[in-house]
Amino acid sequence: MADFTPYRVVLRSRMRAQLQYRTSFVTDVVGTLGVGLTELAEVLVIFHNVDVLGGLDFSAALLVFALSNVCFSVADMLVGHLDQLPTYIRAGTIDAFYVRPLPLLAQFMASDISLRRIGRLSVALGALGVALSIGDIAWSAATVAIIVLTLVSGTAIFAALFTAAGGLQFYVVDGAELTNAFTYGGAYAAQQPQRVFPDLLRIFWTFVVPTAFIAYLPAVAILDLPGDHLAPSWLAWFTPLAAVLAWLLAAGCWRAGTRHYQGAGG
Amino acid sequence: MTRPDHDAPTSPTGQAGPIIEVTNLVRDYGGLGRKSRRVRAVDHISFGIQPGEAVGYIGANGAGKSTTIKLLMGILRPTAGQVRTCGLDPMRRRIDVARQVGVVFGQRSQLWWDLPLRESFTILAAIHRLDPAAARDRTARLVDELEMGGQLATPVRSLSLGQRMRAEIAAALLHSPRLLVLDEPTIGLDVLSKQRLREFLVEERRERGTTLLLTTHDMGDVERLCSRVLVVDHGRLAYDGTLPGLAATVGAERLLVIDLAEPTRPLQDVPGARLVAVESDGLRQRLAFDGARTTAAAVLTEVSRRATIRDLAVEEPDIEDVVRRIYASSAGQR
Ligand SMILES: Nc1ncnc2c1ncn2[C@@H]1O[C@H](COP(=O)(O)OP(=O)(O)OP(=O)(O)O)[C@@H](O)[C@H]1O
Ligand SMILES: [Mg+2]
Numbered sequence: 265m266a267d268f269t270p271y272r273v274v275l276r277s278r279m280r281a282q283l284q285y286r287t288s289f290v291t292d293v294v295g296t297l298g299v300g301l302t303e304l305a306e307v308l309v310i311f312h313n314v315d316v317l318g319g320l321d322f323s324a325a326l327l328v329f330a331l332s333n334v335c336f337s338v339a340d341m342l343v344g345h346l347d348q349l350p351t352y353i354r355a356g357t358i359d360a361f362y363v364r365p366l367p368l369l370a371q372f373m374a375s376d377i378s379l380r381r382i383g384r385l386s387v388a389l390g391a392l393g394v395a396l397s398i399g400d401i402a403w404s405a406a407t408v409a410i411i412v413l414t415l416v417s418g419t420a421i422f423a424a425l426f427t428a429a430g431g432l433q434f435y436v437v438d439g440a441e442l443t444n445a446f447t448y449g450g451a452y453a454a455q456q457p458q459r460v461f462p463d464l465l466r467i468f469w470t471f472v473v474p475t476a477f478i479a480y481l482p483a484v485a486i487l488d489l490p491g492d493h494l495a496p497s498w499l500a501w502f503t504p505l506a507a508v509l510a511w512l513l514a515a516g517c518w519r520a521g522t523r524h525y526q527g528a529g530g
Numbered sequence: 531m532t533r534p535d536h537d538a539p540t541s542p543t544g545q546a547g548p549i550i551e552v553t554n555l556v557r558d559y560g561g562l563g564r565k566s567r568r569v570r571a572v573d574h575i576s577f578g579i580q581p582g583e584a585v586g587y588i589g590a591n592g593a594g595k596s597t598t599i600k601l602l603m604g605i606l607r608p609t610a611g612q613v614r615t616c617g618l619d620p621m622r623r624r625i626d627v628a629r630q631v632g633v634v635f636g637q638r639s640q641l642w643w644d645l646p647l648r649e650s651f652t653i654l655a656a657i658h659r660l661d662p663a664a665a666r667d668r669t670a671r672l673v674d675e676l677e678m679g680g681q682l683a684t685p686v687r688s689l690s691l692g693q694r695m696r697a698e699i700a701a702a703l704l705h706s707p708r709l710l711v712l713d714e715p716t717i718g719l720d721v722l723s724k725q726r727l728r729e730f731l732v733e734e735r736r737e738r739g740t741t742l743l744l745t746t747h748d749m750g751d752v753e754r755l756c757s758r759v760l761v762v763d764h765g766r767l768a769y770d771g772t773l774p775g776l777a778a779t780v781g782a783e784r785l786l787v788i789d790l791a792e793p794t795r796p797l798q799d800v801p802g803a804r805l806v807a808v809e810s811d812g813l814r815q816r817l818a819f820d821g822a823r824t825t826a827a828a829v830l831t832e833v834s835r836r837a838t839i840r841d842l843a844v845e846e847p848d849i850e851d852v853v854r855r856i857y858a859s860s861a862g863q864r
Contacts, residue, residue, distance in 0.1 A: 269656050269659065270653075270657045270659065273652065273653055273656035273657075274656070274657070277645060277649050277652075281644055355638070356635075356638055357638055357639075359600065359635060359640075360635075360638075360639075360640040362603060362604060362605040362624065362628075363603050363605070363628050363631070364654075364657050364658075365625045365628040365629040365657065365658060366625065523607055523621070524607075525605065526560075526606075527559070527600055527605065527606050
């Protein structure tokens with residue numbers, strides 16, 4: 265039976281530390297709220313000028329935006345601090361993780377939680393609520409199932425991206441930009457109507473780094489859109505499978521990275 | 531010279547075999563990229579440490595001490611050779627090794643920087659899945675013995691260096707490890723702090739029989755705490771044995787300080803001894819001799835033929851000097 269006490273204790277202390285400084289916490293939340301609103305504004309601006317983008321009308325595009333942003337915000341809140349790894353690696357403070365009797369990845373995930381990202385999450389949740397109510401949705405058990413599966417699997421896919429990027433940091437300690445391209449690039453790609461991309465790129469974002477599964481494919485299924493050759497609406501049901509595959513890749517990257525660790529002198 | 535702690539107790543766990551076993555261990559850094567030069571930090575080192583031993587691991591800067599420790603803990607993967615810590619391969623069984631070993635890296639903290647010290651202990655107790663009541667007792671004892679009661683509410687980042695180091699050691703001992711590994715635990719500490727830390731470690735080992743592996747640049751640590759020393763030099767093991775044996779190996783001389791009844795001419799002609807200094811018009815004279823070739827008694831007999839001895843003292847070789855000689859002699863070979 266797994267006992268999560270260690271993780272609970274660490275997380276609780278991290279949360280306390282963050283909430284301890286009320287004003288700075290509040291400003292941080294306002295900051296991420298601002299980021300969320302800016303991204304939302306982009307969508308609004310685009311649809312002020314066009315009616316349809318990549319085959320999606322406003323409510324569909326909003327749904328894609330909302331699904332990907334909810335998933336990204338949650339993943340970012342839970343494991344986004346993995347992008348701090350280069351700092352730990354360069355300073356050698358990561359050694360402390362190795363001498364504690366818990367799996368490295370679990371320790372790292374539990375080592376922090378970015379509560380301030382709740383600002384961005386609330387924007388995304390608001391957008392999701394609006395998108396689901398204005399969208400032309402034939403509600404059924406299947407629709408609800410797809411939404412739930414999507415939110416869980418999409419978060420898992422983003423978390424896998426953060427983890428894979430983390431593993432790569434051990435090889436390219438100065439490669440934060442490269443790995444950010446992975447995570448933030450993935451987040452950007454996830455919230456686009458896929459048909460704005462050329463086929464080759466769509467294949468990449470579907471079958472290599474499976475961010476199309478996070479929002480676009482589910483949205484096609486939820487709204488019962490016609491889809492196309494690279495996005496048949498039944499593909500949405502494979503979102504959990506995409507998450508599993510993403511995690512296999514991420515675990516491999518992470519394991520290779522931590523075993524490749526070169527130390528930091530001293 | 532203070533006596534090292536020779537009465538190493540036997541392992542309380544009864545697990546047979548060495549607690550550390552290293553065979554032909556090699557570790558290289560770099561060499562993957564075209565720019566980086568390959569550095570051999572550990573070069574075919576072999577040694578074993580039995581449960582209950584206290585071993586000083588010494589060597590100049592960059593000799594490979596910290597690298598060896600990281601290999602022992604499964605932080606780094608060996609380039610070649612074998613490591614067994616608590617009988618386990620630390621690359622495969624890192625977590626099981628971590629359960630049985632306490633580690634302090636003196637140069638960097640393992641505590642939670644922004645939290646009150648007390649919280650670090652709580653978190654570590656949870657990480658090691660200690661029973662809460664037992665964890666409270668153990669924390670209270672360590673805090674008491676290391677005199678940290680006043681700092682429990684202080685954030686770690688505000689602790690003084692000495693306070694932080696004591697906290698690090700308490701943290702490493704919280705789960706009552708069989709093996710304690712300290713990488714430069716006294717770096718930067720003042721004389722009094724060093725002494726208190728050493729006293730605590732002697733006491734802790736006497737009580738629990740904890741095996742100790744210690745790297746340091748302070749020979750006082752080794753003299754007070756270790757019955758055995760390993761000297762590494764450029765990644766190679768240059769010496770493995772007792773501290774007095776180390777002095778004998780490099781032919782370090784012992785020193786006789788002789789007070790004479792009346793001013794005497796410089797005693798330059800004593801067989802087997804070398805005159806080092808003459809003080810107070812010849813009332814006090816210092817003679818150095820090689821303990822392997824002659825004895826203090828023989829030198830004294832010769833001196834008493836020439837003058838009346840009022841008082842005398844024997845000084846053991848200065849261990850820093852001994853180590854300097856080892857480094858110097860191996861540097862000469864290169
Ligand atoms: N992460 C690293 N990358 C490249 N080279 C390293 C790294 N860590 C250590 N080295 C090199 O390996 C050698 C051994 O270093 P190590 O830190 O083990 O020495 P040490 O005996 O602990 O020295 P000190 O007494 O200064 O702490 C040195 O030449 C050092 O420059
Ligand atoms: Mg070192």
